Amino acid sequence: MDLKEKIVSSYVAFEDGVNMNSDVHEIRSKAFQNFEKLGFPSKKIEAWKYTSLNAVLREDYCLFPNKKKTVTLPQVKDHFIHDIDTYKVVFVDGKYSSFLSETTHDNFDVCLMSSALAKPKYKPIIENYFNKVAKQDHLTSLNTAFVKEGAYIHIPRNTEVEKPIQIINFTTGTEDAIMTQPRNLIVVEQNAYVQIIERHQSLTQNAALTNVVTEIFADRYATVDYYKIQNDHTSASLVDNTFIEQQSESTVAVHTFSFGGKVTRNNLNFYQMGKHINSTLKGITIIEGKQHVDHHTLVHHTAPNCESHQDYKGIFNERAVGVFNGKVVVEKDAQKTNAYQQNNNVLVSDRSTINAKPQLEIFADDVKCSHGCTTGQLDEQALFYMQQRGIPKKEARALLMYAFANTVLESVKIPEVKERITKLIAMKLSVRIGFDL
Amino acid sequence: MKYTEDDLREELKTKEYEYGFYTDIESETFPKGLNEDIVRAISKKKNEPQWMTAWRLEAFNAWTKMIEPEWPNVQYTKPNFQDIAYYSAPKKKPKLNSLDEVDPELLATFEKLGISLEEQKRLANVAVDIVMDSVSVATTFKETLAEKGIIFMPMSEAIQKHPALVKKYIGSVVPPKDNFYAALNSAVFSDGSFCYIPKGVRCPMELSTYFRINEGGTGQFERTLVVADKGSYVSYLEGCTAPQRDENQLHAAVVELVALDDAEIKYSTVQNWFPGDQNGKGGVFNFVTKRGLCETNAKISWTQVETGSAITWKYPSCILKGNRSVGEFYSIAVTNNFQQADTGTKMIHLGKNTKSTIISKGISAGQSQNSYRGLVQINSRAENARNFSQCDSLLMGNECGAHTFPYIESKNKSAQIEHEATTSKIGEDQLFYCNQRGIDTEKAIALIVNGFSKEVLNKLPMEFAVEAQKLLEISLEGSVG
Numbered sequence: 001m002d003l004k005e006k007i008v009s010s011y012v013a014f015e016d017g018v019n020m021n022s023d024v025h026e027i028r029s030k031a032f033q034n035f036e037k038l039g040f041p042s043k044k045i046e047a048w049k050y051t052s053l054n055a056v057l058r059e060d061y062c063l064f065p066n067k068k069k070t071v072t073l074p075q076v077k078d079h080f081i082h083d084i085d086t087y088k089v090v091f092v093d094g095k096y097s098s099f100l101s102e103t104t105h106d107n108f109d110v111c112l113m114s115s116a117l118a119k120p121k122y123k124p125i126i127e128n129y130f131n132k133v134a135k136q137d138h139l140t141s142l143n144t145a146f147v148k149e150g151a152y153i154h155i156p157r158n159t160e161v162e163k164p165i166q167i168i169n170f171t172t173g174t175e176d177a178i179m180t181q182p183r184n185l186i187v188v189e190q191n192a193y194v195q196i197i198e199r200h201q202s203l204t205q206n207a208a209l210t211n212v213v214t215e216i217f218a219d220r221y222a223t224v225d226y227y228k229i230q231n232d233h234t235s236a237s238l239v240d241n242t243f244i245e246q247q248s249e250s251t252v253a254v255h256t257f258s259f260g261g262k263v264t265r266n267n268l269n270f271y272q273m274g275k276h277i278n279s280t281l282k283g284i285t286i287i288e289g290k291q292h293v294d295h296h297t298l299v300h301h302t303a304p305n306c307e308s309h310q311d312y313k314g315i316f317n318e319r320a321v322g323v324f325n326g327k328v329v330v331e332k333d334a335q336k337t338n339a340y341q342q343n344n345n346v347l348v349s350d351r352s353t354i355n356a357k358p359q360l361e362i363f364a365d366d367v368k369c370s371h372g373c374t375t376g377q378l379d380e381q382a383l384f385y386m387q388q389r390g391i392p393k394k395e396a397r398a399l400l401m402y403a404f405a406n407t408v409l410e411s412v413k414i415p416e417v418k419e420r421i422t423k424l425i426a427m428k429l430s431v432r433i434g435f436d437l
Numbered sequence: 438m439k440y441t442e443d444d445l446r447e448e449l450k451t452k453e454y455e456y457g458f459y460t461d462i463e464s465e466t467f468p469k470g471l472n473e474d475i476v477r478a479i480s481k482k483k484n485e486p487q488w489m490t491a492w493r494l495e496a497f498n499a500w501t502k503m504i505e506p507e508w509p510n511v512q513y514t515k516p517n518f519q520d521i522a523y524y525s526a527p528k529k530k531p532k533l534n535s536l537d538e539v540d541p542e543l544l545a546t547f548e549k550l551g552i553s554l555e556e557q558k559r560l561a562n563v564a565v566d567i568v569m570d571s572v573s574v575a576t577t578f579k580e581t582l583a584e585k586g587i588i589f590m591p592m593s594e595a596i597q598k599h600p601a602l603v604k605k606y607i608g609s610v611v612p613p614k615d616n617f618y619a620a621l622n623s624a625v626f627s628d629g630s631f632c633y634i635p636k637g638v639r640c641p642m643e644l645s646t647y648f649r650i651n652e653g654g655t656g657q658f659e660r661t662l663v664v665a666d667k668g669s670y671v672s673y674l675e676g677c678t679a680p681q682r683d684e685n686q687l688h689a690a691v692v693e694l695v696a697l698d699d700a701e702i703k704y705s706t707v708q709n710w711f712p713g714d715q716n717g718k719g720g721v722f723n724f725v726t727k728r729g730l731c732e733t734n735a736k737i738s739w740t741q742v743e744t745g746s747a748i749t750w751k752y753p754s755c756i757l758k759g760n761r762s763v764g765e766f767y768s769i770a771v772t773n774n775f776q777q778a779d780t781g782t783k784m785i786h787l788g789k790n791t792k793s794t795i796i797s798k799g800i801s802a803g804q805s806q807n808s809y810r811g812l813v814q815i816n817s818r819a820e821n822a823r824n825f826s827q828c829d830s831l832l833m834g835n836e837c838g839a840h841t842f843p844y845i846e847s848k849n850k851s852a853q854i855e856h857e858a859t860t861s862k863i864g865e866d867q868l869f870y871c872n873q874r875g876i877d878t879e880k881a882i883a884l885i886v887n888g889f890s891k892e893v894l895n896k897l898p899m900e901f902a903v904e905a906q907k908l909l910e911i912s913l914e915g916s917v918g
Contacts, residue, residue, distance in 0.1 A: 046508065050846075332835050347850035350817065356845040358856065365832035365862040373856040375815075375847045 003057045004039050007142070010063050014146060017064075024117050024147070027131050031144035034136050041138045050323040050355040051294040056237045056263050059207045061179035063146075065093045069172045071203070073100065076170060079201045084416045086197075087165040089151040093172055094180040096149060100168075108159050108192075113150035113183055125154055129187050133215050133243040133271060140241050143181045143213040150183035150212075155192040155222075164195040164414055169212070171236070173204025184214040191221040195414060199229045202236040213241045218250040220274070226252070227417055228266070231259040231424055234289060241267045248274030248303075255412060256283040257421055258293045259428055269298045270308065272334075277306040282408045284421070286401075286428045288317035288349075297326045301334040310341040313405045316352035327359040328369060335364050341371035346378060346404060378404075398431040466655060467524040473497060476624050479524050483593045483627070486600060496613035496623030503617045506750075509779040510808040510840055513748050516656075516687050516722060523625045525655040578642065588633040589644055592660055595631035602633055606664050610693040610730045610756070618689040618724040618750075622658045626691070629659035634669035634700070643898050645674040648690075656687035663693070665700035665735075672703040672898050685747060686711075686721045694729030694737055698759065701736040702729065705897055706753075709745035717775025717804075720747025727751065733759030733788070740896045743770040743780060752810065754783035757791035757819075764793040767893040772805030772837070781811035781842075786819040786852070795826040798890050801837035808840040815852040822852040830860040831889055 011032055018025060040057055041048040071092050080088070087110045090100040096112055103111045109122075116122040117130075131147075134140050151167045171178050188194055202208045218224050230238060238261050244252055258264050270279045285293045299308040314322045328339045345354045358371040378400045386396035405425065412418040467475060476497045480490040505515060582589050588599060595603050613623035630646045648659060665671050675692075688710060696702045704727075713720025723746035729737035739753040755764030766782040784793035793813065801807040809828045830839035841858045863885050871881035887894075 335835070345847075347847060347852070350850050351848075352850065353846070353848045355847075356843075356856075358841075358843060358845075358858070360841040360858060360860060361838065362830070362832065362840065362860045363835070363838040365835045365837075367860060367862075369858075369860040371841070371856075371858050373843070373845055373854070375845065375852060375854040377850050377853075 003059075003061065006061075007063065008036055011145065014064070018148065019118070022117070024126070024130070028145050028147060031131075031136060031141045034141040035138065035145050038138045038141060047296065047325070050321075050325075051263065051265055051292065053263065056209055059177040059209070061177045061207070061209055062175040063179055065175050065178055067174040069093070069174045071097065071100065071170060071172060076100070076201075076203070079168065079170075079199060080166060081164070081197060081414075081416050081420055084414075085163050087161075087163060089165070089167050091149065091169045091180075091182060093170070093174065093178060094149060094182065097170075108156055108161060109152065109154040110165055111152050113152045113185060114148060116152040116185070117147075122152070122154075125187055126185075129215065129217055130185055131215070133217070133245040134213055134241070135243065135269065139211050139239050140213055143183055143211050143241065146181050147183045150185070152184070153186045153194070153196070155188045155194050157190045157192060159189075160193040161195070164197055167196065167198045169200045169210065171202045171204075171206075171208040171210075173202070173206035173208075175206070177207035177209075179209040179211070182210070182212045184212070186214065186216045186224070188216070188218050188222040188224050190219045192219075193223045195225040195227075197227045197229065197414075197417060200232060200236075200238055202233050205233055205235050208232075208236040209239075210237070211239045211241075214243070216242065216244040216252065218244065218246045218252050220247045220249055222247075222250045224250075224252045225413055226254045227412070227414070228254065228256045229417075229420070229424075230257060230261055230264055232261040234260065234262050234291060236261050237263040239265045239267070241269075243269045243271070244279075245271045245273055246277045246279065249276045250274070251278040251280075253280035253282070253411070255408065256295065257424070258283065258285040258287065258295075259424055260287065261291060261293070263292045263294075265294045265296065267296045269300075271300045272302055272306050272308075275303045275305050277303070279306075279308040280411070281308070281310045281312075282411060283312045284405045284408050284425070285312070285314040285316075285322055286405075286425060287315075287320040287322070288428075290319050292321045292323075294323035295325070296323075299328050299339065301328070301330045301337045301339065303333060304335045304337070306334065307338045308340065310343075311408055312343045313408055314343075314345040314354065315348060315401055315404070316345065316354060317348040319349070319351045321352070322354045324354075324356045324373075325359070326357075326371070327361065328371070330360075330362045330364050330367050330369060332363045335366045337364065337367040337369065339367070339369040343371075343373045344404070345375045346401070347375065348377070395431055398426070398429040401425075401429060466522045469522050470519045471521070471523055471625065475523055479625055479627055482524065483596070485593075485596055488604060489596055492608070492613065493624050496620050497625075499614040500617070500620035500624055503620055505617050509750050510806065510810070510842070511748050511750065511777040511779050513685070513722065513777070516685060518621070521656040521687055523656060523658070524627050581642075582640075585638050585641065586635040587638060587640055588631065590631055592626070592629040592631045592662065599631075599633070602664065603631065603662070606693070606695055607660075607662055608693075610695060610728045611691050611726050616726060619691050619726040622660060622689050622691045622726070626658045626660040629661045629690075631661075632663045632671065632673065634665045634671045636666045637668040638666075639669065640671040643672050643674055645676070647676050656689065658688075659690050661690070661692040662695075663702055663704070664695045665697060665702050667697045668699040670701045673705070674898065675704070675706045676709070684719060687724070688721050688746075689724045690726070692725070692727040692753075694727075696729060696731050696735035696737050696762075698732045699734045700732075701738075703738045703740070703898070704729070704753070705740040707742045707744075708749070712745045712776050713747040713774065715774045715803075717747070720776070721745065722747060723749045723751060725751040727753035728756065728783075729754070729764070730756045731759055731762035731764060734761045735759055736763040736765070738765040738767070738896070739782065740767045740893065741769070741780075742893070742897070743768065743778060746778070747776060749776075749778040749780050751780045752782055754785070755793065756785045756787065757793065757822075758787045760788040761790045762788055763791070766793075766795045766797070767896045768797045769800070769890045769893045770798070770807055770809075771800045772802070772807045774803040774805060776803075776805040778806070779808040779810055781809045783812040784814070784824060786813075786815045786822040786824070789818070789820040790822070791819055792823045793825075795824070795828070796892050797826075797828040798893055799828070799830040799839055800833070800886070800889070801830065801839050802833040804836045806838045806840070808842060809858075810842040810844075812844040813846070813854055813856070814844075815847040815849050815854065817848040819849050820851050822849060824852075824854045824856075826854075826856040828858040829889065830858075831886070832860065832862050
């Protein structure tokens, strides 16, 4: 039985565990029908031309894990940004772990999707925002059909969240293979401010597939600063679908750091619905082995005077495969748009591959849109220069790679995150560095 | 009166197609529709050897199983392939040896097109092969070329006279089953040009083919094959026009270039099929497959000026098979009114130290859509491959669109690939700068558009540059000085 059949046949069992007489369930059923029709994406679909899920879908995933395993803090401490105080929403095998989490309802809500879907108190927000911006493609439909748990964050007007919020999903490996589908909803109202760090981590070598959907709404003047840290085992795959809707004068930045996983696919979609919006999409990818990272971005400009900045850096070693597909759409009314897209790649090994497709679709005449894409290797002369001055080759290479990735790192606003990423990069390049960037 | 961008836009809207006349020449047209019998009939008409008929039939059978591509960024009603006449030829006349024997009506046609054969013969030093409704009607300078051993003749004649050469190379770069339109072309192509440059010969003049669709309800399916043997050089030009009609006409051509070791082929196209009227009615569907193969040290350079056609679907490509081979692509695509163009190139790097350059300029006006679609592929053995791509778009008005779909695939760490794209309009400040210096707005726009396309125009051979300039004028009258 292939995975699609298994998922389809398990839907009845899933329905038993949820309230079937709710509006949300109607959305689920619709999405389910959609998924039944569409199935999993194949390479024949343009958007999945360079990424095949076949190897990932071959596993016999457990869809509703029952076995419980307690996870203690020391076990997983390293996966948190633990040196600063943060709010935490932690899930273990798709279930909420109150023990590891730190949620709040003072002034603003950092809590669970399950309770937000169930309690009448949250109904207005759910009605207005849930499943509104998410596009119903293959995997988003699948997620919507099984929506049950995830993080729910609601920041009311004029509120500044004083410390970052971490959303962390662990898989423990109690089952041979596990598939989880978290669903996050983040609503940031007028003039509010929030910083969020998201991470998916598998604690064993067992196969794991995460199909996560995150919807973010940034109202007027709101600011959202979002970091995705992806450094998983080579047995874990991730499909990250993020949909962001922005209103006038809002600022949203998403940084994606992809350092590991079997297949990682990031679908990052920005929809600009007002004027003077600023969107930032940045990423660093450093992978080796047979890993595969695919960044698929979309920025949709619909109104005048908006900006978008994209900057993705990739370093690919051994047989790693990198994909970058960046699309910028500028609608007829979006005059004076300033859209900038940059994608630079370094292939370290002869067997690594990069497929890039920076795409522009422009319908307005008074715009500044540019994209640049390069693929190459490290400058031999620069390496030689450093070696001449007594820096060993390995360190010299690492230095050059740091410099290469630094344009992305320097815009990280949480110092602890920056430090963590710096350490991860050092680990990846297996060097010690004794300096700050 | 002040000339503004709005005036220019207005002028563009109303500017009519100058070559939209129809010549009343008696012609022989096959009944509409396509089946095996038609394919056989075309082959028989051409007096083709057995292998050619079999080749066509194989392509036809493959075609019946294929589906039309839907991925291009263009929208149109698909042509009904059974509603097209697949063969139309000016009534058979005895073979012509000199221009004096050419039908005066035909000569007048070409006079109107601005390619007076007489004149060209005297002044331009260009050998022209003229293909009207898929059949080659006149080839000039044959003798002069023959002295050097250069073969330049209609495809149908080449199949008779040089079957070995044709058999060896036809379909070697664009296989009959390559894609939907290439398969269709392989099955029904009626003529085209064949050109062979022997070893070490530098072709003394520009070779040129002029295509014209004349009859209504017909499609044009010509096939061009250029083979440059070791160390030779040839510059090849291609131009096309069609009468103004309400219906959409189909043009599905195949061009194959083979550049053997150290050879160089320069292939320039000025495409000016009827683009449809200002309401988007009529116009030619231009679905063309063009590809070149480069052996060691060889070089292929595509230059195209695309101003016509209702729909353009065209990707002149280079397969850089040999080490140190070079591929180039220079393109200006102008779309106006309701024209749609999805054009670009493919550079497939297979050999070591291969180089490719892509310069693409798109100008969209009216309600047209202009897309660049390109592929740069570096295979794992292509050490030190180098690519530079640049696609710039210029938008006039806010009802048109410019799109870029570059695909970059690299499997080699020593490869260096650069891609950049920009989109802009003629800036107010640029105009202001010119105005300040006493250049009026009209001239300033001309200056800017000229500068924008110059990189590509410069690549056209001298003899053709004049014509290209003229065609650009038609499409963007008032902007090119």
